[in-house]
Amino acid sequence: MKKSFLAVLATLCTLFALSGAQESIPVVWKSPNKTFRELQTYAFGFAQTEKEYKFMFQIKSLDALLENDLALLTFYVDSDNNKDTGRFKGWDLQLNVLLKRHAVSAVVWSKGEIKSSYSFREGEFSVSVQPDDNMLVITVKKVIFLKNISIGGKFVLFEEHTNGQGKVENELMTGVEIKLK
Secondary structure, eight states: OHHHHHHHHHHHHHHHHHHTGGGTOOEEEEOSOSSOOTTOEEEEEEEEOSSEEEEEEEETTHHHHHTSTTOEEEEEEETTSOTTTSBTTTBOEEEEEETTTTEEEEEEEETTEEEEEEEOOTTSEEEEEEGGGTEEEEEEEOOGGGTTOOOOSEEEEEEEEEOSSSOEEOSTTTTEEEEOO
16 A cells, blocks of 8 residues: 555656646647657646746756756747748747746737737746756746737647757757647
8 A cells, every 4th residue: 555655646746747737837748759859848838827828848958958148948839820920830929038047028920020029027927947857937927918919729839949059959849739628
């Protein structure tokens, strides 16, 4: 009985870590690969409330990325699943996160042009790291700037990050289609 209790406890702890449960963020995409390169994203979580969006990335060797003062994470969301409405492949929303500085900015795209841009102020976003789980959680409030962005039941995500020295890592999450329940 003691072994089964410990097994259940270990399973719950693993699920808790992988799901971003501390931030109430369900994992909506996991890489089908079994091995990952350093700095490769292998899981993504997403949740939204009336007031905010929450994004979770699990990146192999996240601590190595976070050591660099210039490390930048950029991700794009095709929120309406329409390739004709946003930038390049339909990306409507772009979020840029300077990881070490904990600074977040956003760009809303419409028909290939910048519709608006915004730098989030203190209190309008948070960037938290759970290094033991290689987990990066970004929360942004739905400030007036984002009120017209609606992330529906299906969207496409593109993520890239740089080590601050020009090396971009983006192979795994190029155009991943996310279906929300």
